Amino acid sequence: MDDPERFRGFMARCASGVVVVTTRVDDGDHAMTANSFTSVSLDPPLVLFCVQRDSRFHAAISRSDRWVVNLLSAQQAAAARWFAERGRPLASQMEVVEYHRDPEGIALLSGSIGHLTCTTEAVYPGGDHSIVVGRVTQIDRDEFGAEPLVYLDHRLGAP
Numbered sequence: 001m002d003d004p005e006r007f008r009g010f011m012a013r014c015a016s017g018v019v020v021v022t023t024r025v026d027d028g029d030h031a032m033t034a035n036s037f038t039s040v041s042l043d044p045p046l047v048l049f050c051v052q053r054d055s056r057f058h059a060a061i062s063r064s065d066r067w068v069v070n071l072l073s074a075q076q077a078a079a080a081r082w083f084a085e086r087g088r089p090l091a092s093q094m095e096v097v098e099y100h101r102d103p104e105g106i107a108l109l110s111g112s113i114g115h116l117t118c119t120t121e122a123v124y125p126g127g128d129h130s131i132v133v134g135r136v137t138q139i140d141r142d143e144f145g146a147e148p149l150v151y152l153d154h155r156l157g158a159p
């Protein structure tokens with residue numbers, strides 16, 4: 001199988017939820033939109049997301065073993081686009097969204113369905129990505145009844 005476009009086209013038909021993973025390194029905020037997020041294990045509670053090896057977020061998550069998964073609602077498509085934009089200014093990236101901070105200072109996007117706080121359990125190689133497995137240490141349900149943001153056919157929207 002050596003046809004990346006055929007592969008991309010197939011995966012585009014796989015509907016997924018959308019998260020923004022946030023963390024903090026040296027007093028700086030890091031964030032990345034991801035649709036590779038899923039659960040791994042119930043006992044212990046483990047989740048994973050995949051991060052492209054040549055992204056700035058890869059460098060950040062390599063230096064921080066504590067991070068937050070913000071599960072996005074359908075109202076947060078603009079935030080999903082923003083935290084997927086390559087080359088956005090890192091230092092001021094939080095200024096365009098509403099957020100608050102957890103006790104460790106990690107940004108929590110306001111209006112999210114909820115947040116999972118995680119510590120890195122393992123990182124595995126996965127081609128041009130790394131597979132980051134996290135242990136869930138806290139679950140916060142914010143707008144828990146809100147419609148989720150869904151990614152399908154390269155589009156972000158309500159289900």
Ligand SMILES: Cc1cc2nc3c(=O)[nH]c(=O)nc-3n(C[C@H](O)[C@H](O)[C@H](O)COP(=O)(O)O)c2cc1C
Pocket residue numbers: 018031032033034035036037049050051052054055056057058080081083084085086087088129151
């Ligand atoms: C809906 C959507 C889902 C994405 N999912 C992932 C993902 O799971 N893993 C990943 O590495 N990049 C994913 N991306 C791309 C990253 O968000 C984007 O490349 C990254 O924020 C920019 O890299 P930077 O950390 O260097 O700024 C996704 C983009 C979109 C729009």
